[in-house]
Amino acid sequence: MADLSERVRASLAGRYTIERELGRGGMATVYLTRDLKHDRPVALKVLRPELAAVLGAERFLREIRLTAQLQHPHILTLIDSGAADGFLYYVMPYVEGESLRQRLEREGQLPLDEALRITRAIASALDFAHARGVIHRDIKPENIMLHQGEPMVADFGIALAVSSAGRERLTEPGLSLVTPAYMSLEQASAEPRLDGRTDQYSLACVLYEMLAGEPPYTGPTAQAIIAKRLSEPIPHLRTVRDVPEAVERAVTKALAKAPADRYATADQFVAALAPGVRGFSVPRHALRIRAKLRAGAVIAAAALVVAVLLALLGRGGPQGAPVAAARHSQLTFEGTVIEAELSPSGELLAYISQLHDTQQLLVRDLKGGTTVKLAQLGAVHGSLRWSPDGSVLLYAGLDSVGQYVTETFPRLGGTPRPLPRWGAFAAWSPNGARLAQWLGGAGQPRHRIFLTTLATGDTSAVAVLDSVGFIASGDWSPTGSWLALLATSESRARWGLWTVAVDGSGWQRVVEDSVPLSPPRWSPSGDGVYYLRGNELRRIRVTSNGRPDGVPGAVQTGLQWSGSGGVSITADGGKLAYIRSIGSSNLWLATTDHPGKGARFATTRLTRGTASKSLPHLSPDRQSLAFVKEENGRNIFTLPISGGEPRQITFTGAVASDPAWSPDGHALAFCTNVGGVIKVQTVAVEGKDERTYGRTEASSSCELAWAPGPRIIYQRPGNRSFHVLDPVGETEAPLVGNDSLGWMFQPLYSPDGERVAIWWNRMAPRSQSEATGVWVISLKDSSNDSSHFLVHRGLSHPLGWSADGRSVYVQGEGSNDILLVPATGGKATLVGTQPFENAYCIPIERGGGLTLLCVVDEGTADAWMIENFDPGAASGSGVLR
Known part of the structure; x- marks a missing residue:
């Protein structure tokens, strides 16, 4: 193996520098490597020589290139692949963190909520790939990396490429391409017509291990494991750990021997896992304890259980109906996006790209692929919003001397139209006739929200409660009655979402958190607001009087939110855009x-x-x-x-x-x-x-x-x-x-x-x-x-x-120039331009x-879109717990 390392090192010199070996698996040896062109760490995986010898380079590379098209928040994408000096290799991002296998070796079992969260994330990646005809074929804890806690599926499509390229020739001893503990029976029997249900089986094995501490079938050899799978019944989770009945039932179904007896998709498997959906029951030992309570206490406890179940079920809606999987797609590829706004029709994307201190406002036609530059912006952006009819684009912010700017641009370019300037943040009324603006600065009434009728210029003001704090951004409800606002406390590390009636009455805090939140965006129906928290898209229901209805729940996870901007939603509620980042x-x-x-x-x-x-x-x-x-x-x-x-x-x-x-x-x-x-x-x-x-x-x-x-x-x-x-x-x-x-x-x-x-x-x-x-x-x-x-x-x-x-050194406005300025004022002298x-x-x-x-x-930051981002919204059951 040392000879192989030296061959690899010599053959890839000038492109990659091998730093050290990270590990070895059944198919490949993994090296921590420096990508010299981009000066970044990557994972270089070199196939075992005996495997490469029987595969052949041409077909393997042709098959593996298909996996480079998989762009998803929970998939480690393929960066590069090739053949050199008789060996085959491929390159993937290097993840600083640990694999799920390493975590399981350390902790044994995971908490139920954490195991389900990881399963949901992996399932979303699988559904994304399955919809594009790609099967992973090797889902196991070793291939699930935890990057800042978020699951990332590695080696996606590698087993497929190996299998497709050399299925007829992979008969040599020792070439174990898939781990038997997680392999479905149809895959073990070399069934040529595999579909996504084989990955679903493997995912169920991984979830079983996260909860039980070991896979459902174990044995000293691959043959022993497969024999158990053929001859023994499917083991039940509840014999080794207390889990909701719905979880056990879903895992058992996904572990079915015949693919036809499993769920049709990984998404349906995940939907059946949610604790609290139909079929949830209290464990038997808990029922025995409750039987000893006084009758009154039993009634009270039953009432509480009903209330909790109603909350978890999202207050009604059809039960048991399968929902379509969310679909993720990348919309921009500059890597420098700080704000994005999807048009009401979903046909256009407006976004702000920033390089150094320069910001550009662009609009991309998502159908035609053309991009138009609307303007070079001032220094600080506040709000970017399409008008309700999608005809113009509103921009609010600060110019280079700190003055407010509020203007609209024609949807595909043209002369901007200035509007009354009352702050750096703004939101349209649902009919587009009025504008709400806020954030007064020094010398202006800071704690006010200004409502302007655009046709007449008439403006009224809404007083902001002192307890609200600093208002950063917000949205006007579809009913026209309410504003939803993001506020931060002045001295406490607290973030809050507030609602207030447009007449200034009824201030209500609907969400409070110690973690940064994105600006809120009303649902098209007006019965709740969506927002980002960490890597989750959340929803809080809001009653007709502006009060919170229940507690916030996650509808999407693993989004890698950049922390910049918020979400935008199409008028029909079918699509959502946000900024996803890989920060470093x-x-x-x-x-x-x-x-x-x-x-x-x-x-x-x-x-x-x-x-x-x-x-x-x-x-x-x-x-x-x-x-x-x-x-x-x-x-x-x-x-x-x-x-x-x-x-x-x-x-x-x-x-x-x-x-x-x-x-x-x-x-x-x-x-x-x-x-x-x-x-x-x-x-x-x-x-x-x-x-x-x-x-x-x-x-x-x-x-x-x-x-x-x-x-x-x-x-x-x-x-x-x-x-x-x-x-x-x-x-x-x-x-x-x-x-x-x-x-x-x-x-x-x-x-x-x-x-x-x-x-x-x-x-x-x-x-x-x-x-x-x-x-x-x-x-x-x-x-x-x-x-x-x-x-x-x-x-x-x-x-x-x-x-x-x-003298004082200053950075030139909108540039990388470094200037030296006399401390008493005077002419600035250029001393250099920073080289990055x-x-x-x-x-x-x-x-x-x-x-x-x-x-x-x-790092990089780009706009992404999620179609069908809240599949259960219509039935009221689309919140993950």
Whole structure:
């Protein structure tokens, strides 16, 4: 095998670099490999030589290419395949995580809800492939990867390719292509006409093992397992574990010996699994306990069970009718999509693509495939909405100087029409005659929703309750009576969905969560709202008076939501679009000895892997970097700037900001979630000394910096102003006296600690210094306007100070240019253009040269569509439990 590794290494040099062997299976050896063209880790799988010898390259490669067409949230797609030096190989994404087999070896059995969640995800992938005529043929725990907890089916179609390419010749001893413990009888008997029901059988075996701790049939040899399957009855789950009767019945049916006795599709199998659907019964031991209760208690318990069953059943609807499977399809392929909106007819997709700080508004004809660019947008988008009749597209947001923009575009391009500007977010009334807008900024009534009649310009205002918090986005109900709104608390890490009548009455919180939520979207019938939570699409029913009806339930899982945008739904409720991402970022260095226009940077990678990282922050001695890594939560790590292995500093997973080094480099300050409230905390870099500043109250989007004195400046809730905290005495004071002047972000202390460079959308009325941009504030008298200096206008970001404290580095607006601006204002000088496509960099002076510390976005985000996304919506039973 060592010889094979060397042959592979030599033959693929220039395309792939093999780093190490990951494992061996019945068909292939797997290597962790570096894709040199895209500089990413991949899994290279090389077929065993004896298998490759009998297959032949041409037919194997022809068959395996069919699997490259499978694009689904729960399928690891084929990246590459080929033949070289007598061996056959294929390449798939490398998943940082573990296989289901590894988890089962560690835990033995899984919780019922978790086992069903994994089964649902795999079934959705199988149905997607089966609808396209592709059968997996080797579903087993080893081929199910858990990427950030989400199941991903690996080697999809590989067994098919092997079988199709060499069925007549695979007779040599030792060539076991499929694991017998999960193989259906028809597959074991080499039945040539296999269909999706063989995968359903294998999936039922996997679910049985997740619940029981071992497959339904075991034995020392493949022959022994197959003999048991032929001669013994199907084992019952409830003999080894308490599960709902519906689960046992569904698994038993899916394990039927004859394909005709199983479910027609994997989706029907999953539908039959849902606990609480018809046939659910309380386990017998529970019935015996309840028989001893007093009669009154029995009646009360029975009433509770009925109520729970009604909730789980979705309050009625036809029972037992099979539902069509959801169908997933990718709509865009740029990898840079941050917002998408499906037209009411489902024929057009409007979307915003962002590269660097540049945003483009595009419309794609989903039938014809043509794409039209409508506009290059301002800096911050708020809402993107089709009019109810689909004739125009509404865009609301902020322009490059922080002013509101609200305009409509003809559906296929043309001159935009400006509309009244009352905020950065907007929603159409169901008849398209009125517009709701909100998000007032500094100098405007912030807690108002403005309703404008477009024909006349008449505008009325709805007051927002203080308890609602910051309203981010929303939707107008199909009935015309209600708004549904997404709000975040000012100081608590809480997200909420609210309803309010358009006359301002009846504020109701229908969902509250500690996990970020997407903006809500009403169902076409107006009886509920859909939203995204993590990787789930959820629905909460809403009564005619705006109140929640029951609890939220998941209707789709494993969506890999990007965290950007929300969902859009066609007028008939049949299709839904959202942004799906594969997020990852890594740290890089870029250096040049000759800063200035045309400067050439040499780049060095500091980290690898698919986890997301934050911007790195350099220690005072310039030897170490501190950053946040998102893996099992958000934690702080340090890394030598010369490279090496990251060292974990925090372990709570609750870090809510980038870290800031103490002036002596011995500690780090950061914001953290403490019981749902964002607090400032410090931790020693060496050791475990931690201190939480209990009186602090930070913004949920907290930013901070640490300067000599000592002084920690951190972002407060409300208008996102800053307070200066004494970490010794725990006293604090506002950075500026009037926090209504506008939001502040990205504070950077000067080298002497006496000034702060900050981005400020200062829009104070009647102020001659009113402007959005990079400001420098003197801490000697920061409450005095005379100590505030605008050094660079627009949406350019402050990046750092020059070593002498005389200038501030800023990133050019809408570009990758790095500029040096005098701290008292003046002409900006170009010092270089950062060399990465999508990155954020901090400049560090190095003698006469310049080093950039960068976090480079290596992820992708595209628009996806789900057809039949809520199959049970019409009957009221489409919620997964």
